[in-house]
Amino acid sequence: NDIVLDTCAAPGGKSTKLATKLNHTGLLISNDISSSRCLGLLKNIELFGCDNAWVASEDLTNMEQHYPETFDKILVDAPCSGEGMFRKEPDLIKSWIEKDDTFYPPIQKNILNAAISMLKPGGSIVYSTCTFSIHENEEVIQDVLDKHPDLHLAPINKIDGMMPGVNMEECVRLYPHKIKGEGHFVALLVKDGETKHKKIRLEPSDKLDDCVTDFLRLVKLNKGTIKIKKDKVIWLNSDFQAYKGYRVLRSGLLLGQLKGKHFEPSQSLALALCPEQFKNVLNFSIEDERVIKYLKGETLDVKDLDSKTSGWTLVCVNNFPLGFAKLSKGSLKNKYAKGWRYQ
Template identity: 45%
Template sequence: MSDYNITDLLSPAFLERMQKMLGDEYEDFIKSYEAPRTYGLRVNTAKISCEEFEKIVPFPVTPIPWIPNGYFYPGDVRPSFCPLYQAGLYYLQEPSAMTPASCLPVTPGENILDLCAAPGGKATALGAMLNGSGLLVANDISSSRTRALLRNIELFGIANAFVTNETPAHLKNRFPEFFHKILLDAPCSGEGMFRKEDALARDWTPEKSEELSVLQKELILQAADMLRPGGQLLYSTCTFAPKEDEGVVSYLLENRPDMKLIELPAYEGFTPGVPAWGNGDPALSRCVHLFPHKMQGEGHFMALLRKEGRTDLIGQFSYAKPNPDTRKWLELFFQEIGLKTLGGQAFDWNRVETRKDKVYYLPPVTGDFRGLTFLRNGLYLGDLKKNRFEPSEPFALALRKDDADGIISLSVNDQRLTRYLKGETLNIEPTEAAHTKGWHLLCVEGYPLGFGKLVGQTFKNKYPAGWRV
């Protein structure tokens, strides 16, 4: 529980505005700051079902009512130290922040854009919904934050992604009316996160919303211009400020008349948008506010919009011819680990590309992507060494349960998993390994964690230094 007085911490201008906005609910809103914050995680359903997750998770979880694959967990638990987290089976995310991605109806095979994606909470949710089919473009303008985004995309095992570090203006010029679905979780004043981050509350000023709304209006127009006819755009913020919420949506409706607000799913605690907080358009009531005095979470705002017209799924693809030497060494490695599928799908050799001895598996999509600043174009499979192929950690995490036969699977409570994640050599009993020697995929409860080489009963750790716990 917080040890400060909320009225001392928060700006009087903020409190006055919230009182005008909430009326009789204001006192309940203020009291919500006295309650302990909530902690949540979202299951990666591209890798594991919620039913199976509940069977193997070693700490208590409770379903989040409005998130199909979301769970609360106690504040004294540290889920990031659990091997299931390192296997990419769940993402740690504040419950209300999970809501926007869960409300965007993604269909496998679509082109999806997360425009302001770092550190990856919403992008990983969208990528999991694609389940290996179609394309996810996860973009952020900050190069430092994009590195964290890439790590989370790789941890979640999303093979069909471009991770880009571009200005939205440049993306708009390269991808006019390209995406079926777009999520714009815009930079905002963060009023919904005050209970979580004191610094946001202390730094708040009335002018901040004015400044940010200018940026948000620019971003939402750029997002709309990248949306295909018939496509859907979900705009969200983690603030209560009307100028950043209904005000920005009003601006879009006025400047892009082909964009129409559509209904969001209804859940207990969701508060409708207020037309008077925007330009008075009655359709603004289709927006949704999440207030902490009405739900077990912090604060968020959402608006779902559709561009008039018709959209179709991706058509046929064409690829460059794979490098024959690359295929030779990859096939030998695949035979050694008994690879059957990648992400539950047949391996497509036409999607393999070699760049300076590094091997990539490209997303199933065509287009001219030259000139874009990428941190990653597709899945990094590994490196071609002298007369061999060395697999990468992202490749291991892109594999699903039962994708390969050459595995060593340990219980979630086996202490050797913690030692593996620290980079240590392990002792493996003969009955635990698929083969007597060579490359194996180390798994937790059958779910891939990383690669290693077995020599007798010694498992030589290949978990990369930059990933170690």
Template identity: 35%
Template sequence: MIELPQSFKNKMESMLGGEYPAFLNDYQKPYYRGIRLNTLKCGERTLKASLPFSLEPTPFSPVSYYIPQDAQKVGSLPMHHAGAFYSQEPSAASAVTALNPVPGDRVLDLCAAPGGKSTQIAALLQGSGLLWSNEIVRSRANVLLSNLERTGVRNAVVSSCHPEALCSGLAGYFDKVLVDAPCSGEGMFRRDEQALQDWSQEHVEACAVRQLAILRSAAHALKENGVLVYSTCTFSPEENEEVVSAFLKERGDFALTDCGVPFGRPAFLPQARRVFPMDGGEGHFVAVMRRISGSSAYPAPYLPKKPSMMEMAEDLYRQVFKMELSSPVEQVGESFLILPRELPYLKGLGVIRAGVLLGEAKKNRMEPAHALFMSAKPQELNSVIDLPHDSEQIAAFLRGEEMESDPRCHGFTGVAVDGVLTGFGKCSGGRLKNRYPKGLRNH
């Protein structure tokens, strides 16, 4: 049984009125569990066939599903390693559904870690346009990067930068900006004991101050007619409707628009939406705003320098892929990156990674990166081994073990599970030397 603070219960009772008993009753039940299909790497039929449990659709996204309460070790499943799905509380998909990214959009996810919403945006972009994912806390930004790599995202920039500096540097650049703001986490009480322990009315009020400051920064990054989505996983009006109202009062050039989604219920600002546990999710607030003013600022394009060892990079690419390397490449130290086609000026914006890591220079050779294979399709590779999801071979591969391979496979070889790439090794003489990263292996 969850013991809720009395002041929180009083607030919820005044918000919900006659629905308050149903809310309390839901809070004594297990929290909702879910996953979201990653359409960059997999189709629904393939995913469903690979999982040891059933999926039920949620109202929050066409590719979001409820999973059973007793589903075990979801993160160790081969299809999770392959990036075919992302574990995500169902209503957390609601903000990106309201944002509605389409291929070709430039999208900024300003408070992006651990990456659930960024990976959802990337799948909707389908490799076209640009995703910029930012996280101010560097350790959390590294987790964000790992999740974008696992889910095969090619057209992303990951940064760790203060929102004000980032949005000033990228003023007027983005079609869409998501602010999934740090909040008091009231919607997470059932699944996060720490959020419950940390809660206080003072914390709520401190969050509201920070949230408004982030929104002020985010506004600069949008072009004319650009869309700004503000979301939280909390119930407090102070952090939701009141933050949005304060922002709109300051910025008369932004207009609140209807979320255009059927899930949840109207918020106290009727164009915005709220999700309570009674609506099938843990708790979310989403508001959509449009910039109606022009923006005179615009960042310069990024012009990468051609690497001194470009021939070596191209040779490695030919070893792995059937096609030639056609995207721009940049060298950062010993690392080689395949960049997205169009980038704004990157300097001074805390960029950790732009595009996909191709490989690392080692003396007189170059080793391919795990991320290179995760962003590929099996049919693009010169050499690939495809293993069934329930085979002992894929289990051994994910433990980091050396394994037998088809004698016809040679050199750097992708390893797929049910047609979805999950890593690589190096084949020689009917054996595959495993290159699955040690930090990702099952034990």
């Protein structure tokens, strides 16, 4: 039930891990200042089936003015010189020659200071980089500790291969010759005080068209609010409010889209569901050649499955959802999202 902020989220690997930890509770604000990178971030959030995430592209210095002491936990996986990735991506060496390790510390400090102002008392921040530079790691941490007396470092339990920070035993350094992977730095910061969870008061749902209501009879959604934004139908599980000018790509789970008098459920809804949450389900074995045909967008013959249902159907493989289709007389009309289709 935490409200969590991922500050530099694209392309979304860590956001999806945070969503797993939340386990369909609370709220994840997955933010990246680059609007172009946010498109990939949104795709990955949807692909992963996250139903409790907002995807935003906002400058944190704007956010901190509107969300003081709002978040229970914050991840700052900061932009850095990338020294820890030279072995994996040699092209980063050229970037380091142009900017070296003095370019990023001011940016890292600005991001981290903004995050601290948005952190609730009792909340925690993970600060991480993929560089070895003391200027971008321990010196950045020391700078915010000096500026924020209500902040302290919390020790991270070390496992085999983890090394302590330079003159900061609480932190972790990862070296390629000590672990299976690349180079990283991690620090855990905690703000003094006690976190108070605010009770979520959901607004009433908007008036829904009959076509939406009819479709929703097939779905078992968790407690939330349904809002209509132009032709899009959004499900929200939080009373989190966007301020004017806040650049949000997605504020909740996209249930689908109104197309005249018809409702078309979304790919993101399909992936957010478990089979038991939808009335009509067709489950294929992963060995079934129709799985690839479905992913290619083809109409399928499913007479052998002896399904007596018709209409909207959740298509699954080994009980994992793939997308929607419409079933009629043993024929499955494909509704798999065009932009996602297997080539």
